[in-house]
Amino acid sequence: MSLTPDWAKLRADFPILNQQVHGKSLVYFDNAATSQKPRSVIDALVHYYEHDNANVHRGIHELSNRATNAFEAARTRTAKFLNARSGDEIIWTRGTTEAINLVAATWGSKHLKAGDVILLTEVEHHSNLVPWQLIAQKTGAKIAYIPVTGDEGTLDLSKLDSLLTSQVKLLSLVHISNSMGTVNPVAELCAKARKLGIVTLVDGAQSAGHLPVDVQAIGCDFFAFSGHKICGPTGVGALYGRYEVLETMPPYQGGGEMILSVGYQKTEFKHAPHRFEAGTPDISGPIGLHVAMDYLDAIGRDNIWKHDQELANYAYEKLSALKNIRLFGPKQNRAGLVSFLLKDVHAHDVVEFANTAGVALRGGHHCTQPLMHKLGVESTARASFYFYNTKAEVDVFVEVIKGIQKFFT
Amino acid sequence: MFDDINDLYQQVILDHCKKPRNFHEMPQCSCSAQGFNPLCGDNLKLFLTLDGETIKDASFVGSGCCISKASASLLTENVIGKSKTEASQMFERVRDLVTTGNTTGDVGKLAVFAGVYKYPARVKCAILAWHALIGALKGEVAPVSTENEQT
Ligand SMILES: Cc1ncc(COP(=O)(O)O)c(C=O)c1O
Numbered sequence: 001m002s003l004t005p006d007w008a009k010l011r012a013d014f015p016i017l018n019q020q021v022h023g024k025s026l027v028y029f030d031n032a033a034t035s036q037k038p039r040s041v042i043d044a045l046v047h048y049y050e051h052d053n054a055n056v057h058r059g060i061h062e063l064s065n066r067a068t069n070a071f072e073a074a075r076t077r078t079a080k081f082l083n084a085r086s087g088d089e090i091i092w093t094r095g096t097t098e099a100i101n102l103v104a105a106t107w108g109s110k111h112l113k114a115g116d117v118i119l120l121t122e123v124e125h126h127s128n129l130v131p132w133q134l135i136a137q138k139t140g141a142k143i144a145y146i147p148v149t150g151d152e153g154t155l156d157l158s159k160l161d162s163l164l165t166s167q168v169k170l171l172s173l174v175h176i177s178n179s180m181g182t183v184n185p186v187a188e189l190c191a192k193a194r195k196l197g198i199v200t201l202v203d204g205a206q207s208a209g210h211l212p213v214d215v216q217a218i219g220c221d222f223f224a225f226s227g228h229k230i231c232g233p234t235g236v237g238a239l240y241g242r243y244e245v246l247e248t249m250p251p252y253q254g255g256g257e258m259i260l261s262v263g264y265q266k267t268e269f270k271h272a273p274h275r276f277e278a279g280t281p282d283i284s285g286p287i288g289l290h291v292a293m294d295y296l297d298a299i300g301r302d303n304i305w306k307h308d309q310e311l312a313n314y315a316y317e318k319l320s321a322l323k324n325i326r327l328f329g330p331k332q333n334r335a336g337l338v339s340f341l342l343k344d345v346h347a348h349d350v351v352e353f354a355n356t357a358g359v360a361l362r363g364g365h366h367c368t369q370p371l372m373h374k375l376g377v378e379s380t381a382r383a384s385f386y387f388y389n390t391k392a393e394v395d396v397f398v399e400v401i402k403g404i405q406k407f408f409t
Numbered sequence: 410m411f412d413d414i415n416d417l418y419q420q421v422i423l424d425h426c427k428k429p430r431n432f433h434e435m436p437q438c439s440c441s442a443q444g445f446n447p448l449c450g451d452n453l454k455l456f457l458t459l460d461g462e463t464i465k466d467a468s469f470v471g472s473g474c475c476i477s478k479a480s481a482s483l484l485t486e487n488v489i490g491k492s493k494t495e496a497s498q499m500f501e502r503v504r505d506l507v508t509t510g511n512t513t514g515d516v517g518k519l520a521v522f523a524g525v526y527k528y529p530a531r532v533k534c535a536i537l538a539w540h541a542l543i544g545a546l547k548g549e550v551a552p553v554s555t556e557n558e559q560t
Contacts, residue, residue: 022413344427346474348449349418352531356414365450378450378472403410407418408427 005299007307011388013038013295024358027393032178032206032337032384033362034228037292041231044291048284056283057257057274067283074286075273078238081293082223083214088243091273092281095237096205097127099224100172102239102276103201104131106249107222108170111199114140117167119198121155121184122148122374123177126367128203132172146173151375153180153329164192170199172222175213176206179366179380181312181329181337183207190219199245205229209296210336210386211305221245227285232292236285239276246272253278304387308336311385311394318398324405328380337384339366342401345408347379353407354381357400416524417531418475421483426475431468431485444471444541444553446533451477455484455541462492469538476531481538483519493546500539507535 011017014036019026028036048070054063056071075087084090093099112118118132122145136143144163147156171193175186190200201222207213208223209230215223222245226237241249251258251269255278260268269275296304312334319325324343342350347363354361363381365372372378383397435441435456443454453471457464467485472478488496499516506512507525525535537553544553 346449346472346478348474348531348534349476352417352528353411353414356411364448372450378452400410407411408423 003300005303005387007387007390010038010299011390013040014388015039015042017388021358021360022356025396027359027389027396029383029385029389029393029397030360030362031386031389032229032366032382034234035209035231035386036388037231037233037288038295040295041233041288041291045233045284045288048287053283055280070287070290071281071283074290077290077293078286079240081213081297082208082240083216084240085216085243088271088273089240089246091239091241091246091276092286093224093237093239094235094282095226095228096125096203096224097226099222099237099239100127100201100203101131102252103172103222103224103241104135106252106276107199107245108132108135108139108141110248110250112136112139112141112169115167116141116169117165118143119146119163119168119171120144121146121173123153123155123180123182123184123368123371124172124174125178125203125205126369127205128172128174128201129370141169142167144168148371148374151326151328152331153177153182153371155182155184157185160189160192164196164198166196168193168196168198170201172201172203174203174206176210176335177329177368178206178337178384179328179339179368179371179382181335181339183330183333183335186220187218194219206335209292209304210301210308212301215240227289227292230289230292231295232289233285235282236289241272243272246276249276251278252276255279257281299387307387308385309334311389311391312336312338314391315383315385315394315397318394319401322398322402322405325401328375336386337382339380339382341377341380342405342408345404347381349408350381350401350404353404354397354400357396357403359397359400361397417528419521419524421518421521422475422479425479425482429469429478429482431482431489432470433468434470435466435468438466438468440545440548442541442544442553444537444544446473446477446537447554448530448533449474449477451534451537453477453481453538453541455481455538455545457488457542457545459493462494464488464491464493464496469541473537474531474534476525476534477537480522480535481541483521484538484542487517487519488542496542497546500543503539504536507532 052066054067056068200220202220204225208225223240228234326341328339351363438456439459451473458466469481510526
């Protein structure tokens with residue numbers, strides 16, 4: 001484990017956190033939606049546009065070389081961040097959503113047929129549901145779900161063996177649930193699936209920047225994440241794909257960058273990853289993300305995870321002491337967020353009140369509508385943390401919740 | 410702690426969200442419509458009993474945030490006894506009120522929604538029941554959504 005970081009010093013790297021909202025110090029607890037960016041990432045974007053901006057892979061002039069080198073260095077850095085074998089296993093996307101859509105559209109159209117089963121879980125984000133529903137409609141494949149136990153948000157694995165039929169071609173599941181804070185046993189599940197020849201995808205949107213991730217240790221074929229949730233810019237994310245699997249997949253979109261040679265009738269495509277990257281990509285995005293990954297790993301994702309869990313446990317304990325509150329998510333091994341509902345106060349009212357007290361929460365279905373439906377709720381309020389958050393902020397938040405309860409009784 | 414919020418959560422609104430009026434199903438209604446707000450998950454059903462052109466009775470069921478519930482509750486009180494045309498006029502007035510803070514003509518108790526325009530994300534909550542009203546009067550079958558509401 002790396003040395004214990006100076007959290008207060010790190011917090012000062014985030015200019016946005018130092019502001020008043022409605023006359024109160026901002027408490028930013030919506031990190032599961034998007035994280036804030038440190039000065040170094042913002043500076044990297046400015047530096048790129050002030051000094052190195054050019055299109056990639058196209059020119060031989062100096063600026064194009066610089067841009068291309070920085071763009072590809074970010075790819076290699078991402079491979080290291082996930083412990084992939086090489087940068088060739090990293091495809092740039094707009095984020096987790098596009099990464100999953102890419103797999104569904106390309107791997108899915110090639111390998112799925114009528115009668116096949118796509119196995120998901122009941123806690124998935126819409127971005128790991130809808131792309132599969134679309135490809136299922138096209139191919140005639142069916143979707144099955146590993147059930148969730150209830151308010152704890154953990155998976156009920158007692159039925160797993162009966163769900164892993166020979167029709168299952170793909171298992172796709174979330175690493176950390178964005179609405180419950182559950183950490184799924186992805187390595188265990190991927191190992192089981194692999195033995196049966198099932199291809200696996202892990203949605204790492206909530207995990208990549210919060211705990212050490214090793215795609216080889218997890219044993220997944222695909223891993224998707226978003227840059228903006230891990231201190232990087234919006235508009236960039238990545239898909240890790242095991243090279244052997246990527247090479248079986250047809251292109252995603254057609255255009256420049258992804259071709260070897262083009263004729264009027266027939267085109268030869270590049271190998272992975274470039275085959276999946278048509279057109280001019282987001283260039284500044286990967287460059288900013290590179291700095292973000294360096295920043296996180298200098299802190300140590302093991303340290304970040306410890307800090308996340310400490311804050312979440314602290315918040316959970318304090319909220320548990322209140323009356324008329326329903327808490328979601330696991331009691332053990334909780335990721336850095338707490339989802340809850342107050343009796344007789346709608347989540348949106350909670351969020352509106354918190355906002356006037358300077359506290360940024362999220363209220364809604366968190367893009368997990370089927371899960372909300374299953375739990376018999378429309379929405380929850382959620383506080384989600386990152387390493388720049390403090391226990392003092394949790395104290396402010398809990399006082400606000402008490403104030404809301406008082407207001408509505 | 411919540412200094413700025415009283416213009417949105419007025420006493421009348423709080424009262425109606427805690428104790429909604431006309432909050433029940435109406436099995437013998439003349440028409441009804443469902444309203445759905447994808448943002449909050451507000452989901453309500455509005456029932457009307459008509460006598461010719463006149464709204465004789467109105468009620469609603471469903472769940473939602475304080476603003477949407479209070480709005481539905483106050484709507485039912487407001488439209489009972491009005492003609493269909495008057496109710497549609499009231500919809501226009503309420504829409505102006507919650508999007509701009511101003512309106513022409515008298516809106517009675519509904520004036521408590523004058524602060525909503527300062528909270529653009531909540532306009533949909535305040536207008537949902539009114540869309541359901543128009544849907545019911547038009548006899549629309551598909552649920553009404555606030556998805557396309559201009560805020
Ligand atoms: C678990 C999970 N999966 C997928 C996504 C989608 O990420 P993005 O919107 O960055 O593509 C999110 C973010 O909201 C998420 O929390």
